[in-house]
Structures are given as structure tokens and as C-alpha cells.
Amino acid sequence: MPDTVSRESFLALALLVLGTPACAELSITRGSATAASSTAGNAVPEWIYTLKPGESFTEVASDLLVKSHSADRLLQYNAIENAAMLGEGDRVRIPLSWLKRQPNPARVTSVSGSVQLISGMDGTKKPLTENTLIRVGDEVLTAMGAATVTLADGSEVRLSPDSRLIFNRLTQYGKSGMVDTRLRLNRGEVHTRVKPVIEGGARFEIETPSAVAAVRGTAFSLKTGPQGTHLQVTEGVVDFGAPNQTHRIPAGYSATVANNNGNRGKLNIRKMPPAPEINPLPKVLTQLPAELTWKQSSATNYRLDVFETQSGRWVESREIRGNRFDIGRLDNGQYEVHLAVLGQHGMAGMPGILPIEVDLQARSAHLLAPDDGGSVNDDMPEFSWALKGKNEVARVEIAEDDTFQNLVATSEWAPGTTALPSRPLGPGQYYWRVVTEAGGNSVATTQPRKLVVNGTLPPVRIISINYVESQVRVFWQKVDTAVNYRLQLAEEPSFNRVIKEATLPDTTAALRLIPGRRYFVRLKALSDGPLQSRWGPGRELYLE
Numbered sequence: 001m002p003d004t005v006s007r008e009s010f011l012a013l014a015l016l017v018l019g020t021p022a023c024a025e026l027s028i029t030r031g032s033a034t035a036a037s038s039t040a041g042n043a044v045p046e047w048i049y050t051l052k053p054g055e056s057f058t059e060v061a062s063d064l065l066v067k068s069h070s071a072d073r074l075l076q077y078n079a080i081e082n083a084a085m086l087g088e089g090d091r092v093r094i095p096l097s098w099l100k101r102q103p104n105p106a107r108v109t110s111v112s113g114s115v116q117l118i119s120g121m122d123g124t125k126k127p128l129t130e131n132t133l134i135r136v137g138d139e140v141l142t143a144m145g146a147a148t149v150t151l152a153d154g155s156e157v158r159l160s161p162d163s164r165l166i167f168n169r170l171t172q173y174g175k176s177g178m179v180d181t182r183l184r185l186n187r188g189e190v191h192t193r194v195k196p197v198i199e200g201g202a203r204f205e206i207e208t209p210s211a212v213a214a215v216r217g218t219a220f221s222l223k224t225g226p227q228g229t230h231l232q233v234t235e236g237v238v239d240f241g242a243p244n245q246t247h248r249i250p251a252g253y254s255a256t257v258a259n260n261n262g263n264r265g266k267l268n269i270r271k272m273p274p275a276p277e278i279n280p281l282p283k284v285l286t287q288l289p290a291e292l293t294w295k296q297s298s299a300t301n302y303r304l305d306v307f308e309t310q311s312g313r314w315v316e317s318r319e320i321r322g323n324r325f326d327i328g329r330l331d332n333g334q335y336e337v338h339l340a341v342l343g344q345h346g347m348a349g350m351p352g353i354l355p356i357e358v359d360l361q362a363r364s365a366h367l368l369a370p371d372d373g374g375s376v377n378d379d380m381p382e383f384s385w386a387l388k389g390k391n392e393v394a395r396v397e398i399a400e401d402d403t404f405q406n407l408v409a410t411s412e413w414a415p416g417t418t419a420l421p422s423r424p425l426g427p428g429q430y431y432w433r434v435v436t437e438a439g440g441n442s443v444a445t446t447q448p449r450k451l452v453v454n455g456t457l458p459p460v461r462i463i464s465i466n467y468v469e470s471q472v473r474v475f476w477q478k479v480d481t482a483v484n485y486r487l488q489l490a491e492e493p494s495f496n497r498v499i500k501e502a503t504l505p506d507t508t509a510a511l512r513l514i515p516g517r518r519y520f521v522r523l524k525a526l527s528d529g530p531l532q533s534r535w536g537p538g539r540e541l542y543l544e
Contacts, residue, residue, distance in 0.1 A: 046093045046094060046095055046096065047093075047094045047095075047096055047099065048091050048092070048093055048094070049064070049091065049092045049094055050089060050090070050091050050092075051086060051087065051088055051089065051090050051091075051092070052088065053088045054088075055088075056083070056086075057071065057075075057083040057086045057092065058071050058083060060092065061074050064094065064098075064099055064100060065094070065098050065099065065100065066098060066099070066100050069098040071083065074092065074094065074098070077093065077095070078092055078093055104152035104170055104171065104172035104179065105133040105134055105135045105152075105170060106133070106134040106149050106150060106151045106152065106157075106167065106170055107131060107132070107133055107134070107149070107150050108128060108129070108130055108131060108132040108133075108134065108147060108148070108149055108150075109130065109131075109148045109149070109150045109156075109311045109312055109313075110130060110147065110148040110308065110311040110312055110313030110314075111128050111129060111130055111145065111146075111147045111148075111313075112145055112146050112147075112313060112314065112315075113142070113143070113144045113145025113146060113161070114127075114142075114143045114144050114145045115127070115128040115140065115141065115142045115143070115145040115146070115147045115159075116128060116140070116141040116142075116143070117132060117134075117138060117139070117140055117141075118138065118139040118140075118141065119137075119138060120135060120136060120137020120138045120139065120167075121135075121137065128140060128147060134149055134167055134170070135167070135170070136167060136168070136169060136170050137166075137167065137168070138166075138167050139164065139165065139166045139167070140159060140163075140164070140165050140167075141163075141164050142159050142160065142161050142162060142163045142164075142188065143161065143162065144161055144162075145161060146158070146159060146160055146161055146313075146314040147159045148311060148312035148313055148314065150312070151170070151179060151181055152170070152172050152179050153172075153179045153195045154195055155179075155181070155192065155193065155194045155195050155204065156192065156193045156194075156312050157183070157190055157191075157192050158190060158191040158192070158307070158312055158314055159188065159189075159190055160188055160189040160190065160191070160314070160317070161188075162187070162188050163185070163187060163188020163189055163190065164185070164186040164187045164188060165183055165184070165185050165186070165188070165190060166183065166184040166186065167183055168182040168183060168184055168207075169181060169182035179204075180203045181203065181204045181205070182203070182205050182207070183205070183206045183207070184206070184207045184208070185206055185207070185208045185222060185224050186208070186209065186224075187224060187225060188223070188224070188225075189221060189222065189223040189224075190206070190221065190222050191219075191220075191221045192206075192215070192218075192219070192220055192221070192222070193218075193219045193235075194215045194217055194218055194219075194220075194236075195217060206222055207243075208222065208224035208229040209224060209229075209259065210224065210228050210229045210242065210257050210258070210259040210264075210265070211224070211228070211229035211231075211240060211241060211242055211243075211257035212240070212241070212242075212243050212246060213231055213238050213239070213240045214238065214239040214240075214246060215236075215238050215239075216236055216237050216238070216239070217236050218233060218234075218235050218236025218237060218238055218251070219233075219234045219235035219236065220232060220233045220234060220235075220236075220238050221234075221348075226259065227258070227259055227260060228256055228257050228258040228259035228260070229256070229257045229259070230254065230255075230256045230347060231249060231254060231255045231256070232254045232272060232347070232348065233249050233250060233251050233252070233253055233254070234251055234252075234350060234351060235251050236250075236251060237249065237250050237251070240255050240257075240267075241255075241257060241265075241267050242257055242265035242267070245265065245267070247267060247269070249269065252271060252272055252350060253269055253270065253271055253272060254269070254270050254271075254272050254347060255267060255268065255269045255270070256268045256270075272348075272349040272350050273299065273340075273341040273343060273349030273350065274341075274349065274350055275339075275340065275341075275349065275350040275351055275352035275353075276294040276295065276297065276299075276302065276339050276340070276341060276352045277294055277295040277352065278292070278293075278294045278337075278339055278352045278354045279292075279293045279294060279295070280354075281354065281356060283357065284357045284358075284359050285327075285356060285357065285358050285359070285360075286359055286360065286361070287360065287390035287391060288327060288328045288329070288330060288358065288360065288390065288391045289326035289327055289328035289391075290326070290327045290328075290356075291324060291325075291326055291327075292324065292325045292326070292327050292337065292339075292354070293323060293324045293325075294323050294324075294339060294352065295323070296323050297323075297341070299341040299342070300321055300322075301319060301320075301321055301341070301342040302319070302320050302321075302339055302340065302341055302342055303317070303318075303319055303320075303338075303339070303340050303342050303348045304316070304317070304318055304319075304320055304325055304337065304338070304339050305317045305337075305338040305351075306327075306330070306335055306336070306337055306338075307335060307336045307338065308333060308334070308335055309333070309334040309335055309336055309355070310333070310334065315330065315335065319342060327356070328391070329391070330358045330439075331358065331439050331440030331441070332358050332359055332360055332438075332439030332440055332441050332442065333357070333358060333439075333440075334355065334356070334357050334358075335355070335356050335357075335358065336353055336354070336355055336356075337353070337354040337355075337356060338351040338352070338353055339351060339352045339353075339354070340352070358439060359439065360389075360390070360391050360392075360438035360439035360442060361389065361438060361439070361442050362389055362392055362436045362437055362438040362439075362442040362443055362444040363387075363388040363389035363392070363436065363438075363444050364388070364436065364444040364445065364446050365385040365386060365387055365388065365394055365417075365434045365436050365444075365446055366385060366386040366388060366446075367385050367433075367434060367446055367449060368384040368385050368386060369382070369383065369384045370383070370432075370449070370451055371449075372449040372450055373449075373450045373451075373452075374451060374452070375451070375452040375453070375454050376451065376452070376453055376454065377454045377455075378453075379424040379425050379426070379427075379453060379455070380420050380421060380424055380425070381420075381421070381425070381451070381453070382418055382419070382420055383396045383411070383418065383419050383420075383421075383432060383434070384417060384418045385417055385418075385434045385446075386417060387415075387417060387436065389436065389438055389444075390438070391438055391439070392415065392436045392437065392438045393413045393414055393415050393436070393437050393438075394413070394414070394415075394416075394417070394419075394434050394435065394436045394437070395410055395411045395412060395413045395414070395419065395434070395435055396409075396410060396411040396419045396421065396432060396433070396434055397410050397432065397433055397434075397435055398410065398421055398425065398430050398431070398432045398451075399430065399431050399432075400428075400429075400430060400431070401431060402431045402448045404431070404433070404448070408425070408430065409421035409422045409423050409425060410422050413437070425453045426453065426455070426481070427453050427454060427455025427456070427457070427481070427531045428452070428453055428455075428481070428531070429450065429451070429452050429453075430450075430451045430452075430453065431448040431449065431450055431451070432448065432449055432451055433445060433446045433447065433448045433449070434446045454531075454532075455531055455532070456531065456532045456533060456534060457479055457481055457482055457524075457525040457526075457527060457531050457532070457533040457534075458479055458525070459524065459525075459534055459535065459536035459537070460476050460477060460479060460482075460485060460523040460524055460525050460535075460536040461476060461477045461536050461537065462474060462475070462476045462477075462521070462522075462523065462536070462537075462539045463475050463476060463477055465539065465541065467543060470512060470513065470515060470543060471510055471511070471512055471513075472510070472511045472512075472513055472541055472543060473508060473509070473510045473511075474487075474508065474509050474510075474511065474521055474539075474541075475507065475508045476507050476508070476523050476536075477507070478507050479525040481525070481527060481531065482525035482526060482527060482533075483505075483526060483527055483528050484503050484504065484505055484525075484526040485503070485504050485505075485506075485507070485523050485524070485525055485526065486501065486502075486503055486504075486523065486524050486526055487500075487501065487502050487503075487504055487509055487521065487522075487523050488500070488501050488521070488522055488523075488535075489501070489511065489519055489520070489521050490519070490520045490521075490538075491517070491518065491519060491520070492520065493520050493538055493540070495520065495522065495535075495538065503526070511541070513541060513543045514543070515543045515544060516543070516544065517542075517543070518540060518541070518542050519540070519541040519542070520538045520539070520540055520541065521538065521539055521541055522535050522536055522537065522538040522539070523535070523536055524536060
């Protein structure tokens with residue numbers, strides 16, 4: 001089949017293969033469906049509801065119908081005389097225009113990088129975060145970031161970086177499960193997975209400055225910019241084209257609506273390159289990196305995307321050459337790897353999809369230095385260890401006791417095997433350990449080691465001296481890490497002949513001196529640990 005097909009031949013193919021009669025019943029939630037009823041030649045879009053066990057017709061009508069349409073009127077529409085005739089399994093036709101409608105916000109399920117939300121109510125801008133509710137009129141702007149938004153019916157919209165998406169309509173039809181969603185993509189790219197919609201009822205449309213895409217339940221991507229809008233359909237069908245000029249595009253095809261002056265509104269349909277054949281990987285990856293390979297083909301360039309399965313978060317997107325890629329730096333969890341050929345104009349083909357699960361386990365590191373009970377003279381000692389696992393990051397934790405309830409210092413999380421503390425360590429005794437982490441949620445911890453940081457207590461300085469009759473009172477500076485103070489009294493400044501020495505718990509002492517003599521006094525701080533201390537400067541005392 002040639003790469004580009006004419007509109008006529010393509011439409012004939014679409015009508016033959018994909019056409020669905022207007023009266024066909026499309027299965028939706030719990031056995032309900034829609035149909036088109038023909039009355040006086042006019043088709044009335046309907047939803048066919050199947051009564052569940054324990055349900056009454058009156059309850060169903062009350063839950064689903066707008067106030068202007070009663071249960072009796074619905075009985076008349078279905079040509080039923082008595083509601084008591086209906087029971088479990090019976091089917092009731094409901095015109096779609098009779099169903100209740102109310103706004104139903106979407107919810108943000110994942111955000112990575114810088115993403116902004118502009119309120120449709122007051123125009124305020126704020127950072128977008130997970131679990132934020134998106135309401136009608138709100139606008140999402142991704143800069144270097146990406147976001148995933150889940151609609152009320154479970155449909156998913158993933159915004160790529162540098163995109164701008166407005167939520168123009170978010171309507172739900174009562175408790176029927178049907179929604180009417182209208183979005184406008186002003187720039188950028190979205191990847192969507194839409195729940196099957198109901199002809200004449202539920203709608204999912206994305207409008208761009210140059211085109212419109214009406215979705216029937218599918219997986220597709222849409223990209224728009226100054227040159228036009230490009231669509232790729234990987235599942236289902238999308239009605240796509242310039243406004244009021246749409247054509248049905250099936251899975252495996254791409255389409256472009258030009259936006260330049262010479263070809264404005266022109267639709268170009270192409271068959272997408274087939275999906276690469278990805279070689280299998282182990283069901284669960286217990287170590288990374290894991291080498292992803294695929295069968296060699298004539299293609300040289302590929303686009304690889306990694307999505308988190310549960311949240312839809314866009315983990316990674318890149319263009320690669322060749323037929324191999326190392327998958328690495330993923331947290332534990334389940335992911336989908338999408339791989340597609342990149343065509344001449346940078347457009348991706350059909351994606352090959354590989355589900356993977358990552359389950360990394362951290363192992364306790366082997367401590368190397370300092371030794372247990374060792375001492376160091378540096379207030380920024382280097383710690384070293386050996387990692388035993390794969391894809392681990394580690395950090396040092398330092399505390400004053402072996403419970404590690406209050407950390408004195410740490411290091412940064414890193415894949416290396418050496419680290420310095422986050423701040424200098426004062427002289428004293430500490431405990432240290434290494435914590436390793438793998439996969440974001442698996443943690444292992446070593447046994448603690450004891451460490452002594454050598455040092456000296458600061459010299460004690462005398463701050464004042466008071467003379468009262470034959471008594472002298474000396475006051476000195478407090479040293480935070482001292483438990484006691486040693487005082488010496490001498491008759492000469494070299495302190496070679498000490499005439500009095502005492503250990504004192506306070507920062508003051510009273511001395512009785514002989515008048516007319518000169519004395520000299522000095523102090524040093526004492527600790528109950530290994531810390532050394534030195535004498536402070538002496539002060540002269542003289543009592544007349």
C-alpha cells in the first residue's frame with residue numbers, strides 16, 4: 001500500500017471496515033447500550049438501560065432523568081402501561097436529551113517538572129500538583145514538565161512538555177457513566193487513552209487552532225504548532241480534520257492538517273510505520289540497567305517513552321539511534337515502555353509496547369572507615385563503605401547516640417561510596433551508620449559504629465574581677481562543652497609555683513588574699529570525654 005492514500009479510497013476503506021449501523025447497540029457499563037430510534041424519519045439518540053437486581057423502574061427514572069421528564073413520560077416513550085411489569089434484565093430506552101447533566105471535574109494523577117494551572121474562575125496561576133481538581137475553564141501549561149489528567153469516566157490525557165491545554169467542557173450524564181468532554185490544545189502535544197464513547201451521546205473532542213479531533217474510544221496522540229496539527233491513531237478511530245471537514249482515521253494511520261497559507265485546511269493521511277519488534281525482557285527486573293533491544297530494520301531513529309502504569313506519569317521521553325537502549329534509574333513499580341520508529345519528518349509510527357516491573361532490593365553496605373571506636377582529628381572526617389547491591393544510593397547518618405533519634409549530620413544521597421558530613425562535627429563522641437536505598441522504597445541500614453572527634457576545649461577567659469575588703473571574686477566565660485573548671489593561683493605570671501588549685505563547677509570563685517602581695521590566676525575547662533583543654537590567659541590580682 002503506498003505511503004499516502006487518496007481521500008476517496010481511504011474513505012471507502014473506512015466505511016467498509018469500520019462503519020457501524022445507526023441502530024447497532026454499543027455495549028457500555030453493566031449491559032446498558034445506546035440505539036437510534038426512528039420516529040417519523042428522525043433518529044433520536046437513545047441510551048438503553050438494563051434493570052439490575054433489586055432496582056425499580058421508578059428509582060432508575062429518578063436517578064437518571066432531568067426534572068422536566070417524569071417516570072410516567074418514560075413509560076409512555078417505551079409504550080409500557082405499568083412499571084410493575086418491569087423487572088431484572090428488562091431494558092428501557094432513554095433519549096439522551098432526557099438524562100441529567102452536571103459538571104464533573106477531572107483529576108491530576110501525576111506531575112513531573114514545572115507545570116502551571118490557570119484558574120478558569122479568576123485567572124490566577126499556581127503550580128499544578130497531584131490530586132488537583134481540574135474544572136471547566138481551567139488551563140494547564142507545561143514548561144519543562146509533564147502531567148497526566150484523568151477524566152471522570154477514567155479516560156486519560158497526558159500532556160508533554162511545552163504544551164497548553166484548556167478544559168472547555170467536563171460534563172457527566174447523571175449516573176449513566178457517560179461524559180461530554182471538550183478540550184482545546186493551543187500548542188504542544190497530548191497522548192490520550194479514551195474510554196469508548198456512545199454515538200449521539202458521550203463526546204470527546206480536542207480542538208486545535210487548525211483542526212478538530214472527535215474521538216470514538218481510542219488511543220491517539222495529537223500535536224499542534226504554527227505549521228498545523230498532526231494526529232496519530234494507535235487504537236480505535238478518530239474523526240479528524242479542519243472544522244466541519246473531518247474524516248475518519250483508523251488505527252495505524254496518521255493525518256496532518258496544514259496551517260500555512262498555501263495549504264490551509266488540507267488533510268494529508270499516511271499509513272504509520274509498523275511497530276518495532278521488541279525482544280522480551282524478564283518479567284521482573286531485579287537489577288538495572290537492563291538492556292532493551294529490538295529487531296534491526298531499515299529505520300535508524302526511534303522514539304522511546306516510559307510511562308508509569310498506575311498513574312500514567314511520563315517518566316522519560318527521548319530519541320535514540322540503533323537498536324538497543326539501557327533502561328535505568330527507575331523506582332520500583334510497573335511501567336510501560338513505548339518504542340516507535342521516527343519517520344522523515346520526525347513523526348512517530350505505531351508503538352511497540354513492553355510492560356515491565358522493577359523490583360530492586362537494597363542491601364546493607366560494608367563499612368570501611370573510620371574504624372569502630374576510632375578517633376579522628378578532622379571536624380569533617382571522610383566516611384567510606386562498599387555497596388553490595390545494584391542501583392543503590394547511600395548516605396551517612398551521624399548521631400550522638402546509637403538510637404539515631406536526632407541526627408547531628410548526614411551526607412547527600414548519592415551512588416558513590418565516600419562522603420563528608422553535611423556540617424563540621426564538634427569535638428566529642430558520635431555514632432555513624434550508612435543507609436542504602438534501591439528502587440525508591442527498599443532500604444537497608446548497617447550496624448552503627450562509634451567515632452570520637454578529637455579536639456580541644458576553648459580557653460577560658462576571665463571577664464571581671466571584684467574586690468571586696470580582703471576578698472576577691474573572679475568571674476569567667478562559660479564553655480558550653482565543659483563540665484567543670486580548673487583554677488590555679490600563683491605568685492608569678494609563669495605559674496611555675498602554684499599556691500592554690502581547685503576544681504569548680506561554676507563560673508565564679510571567691511579568693512582570700514594577703515593584702516600588699518601580687519597574685520596571678522588562670523582557668524581551663526574540663527570535660528568528661530576525650531577532649532583536651534588548655535589554660536586561658538592569666539590575670540593579675542592585687543589587694544592593697
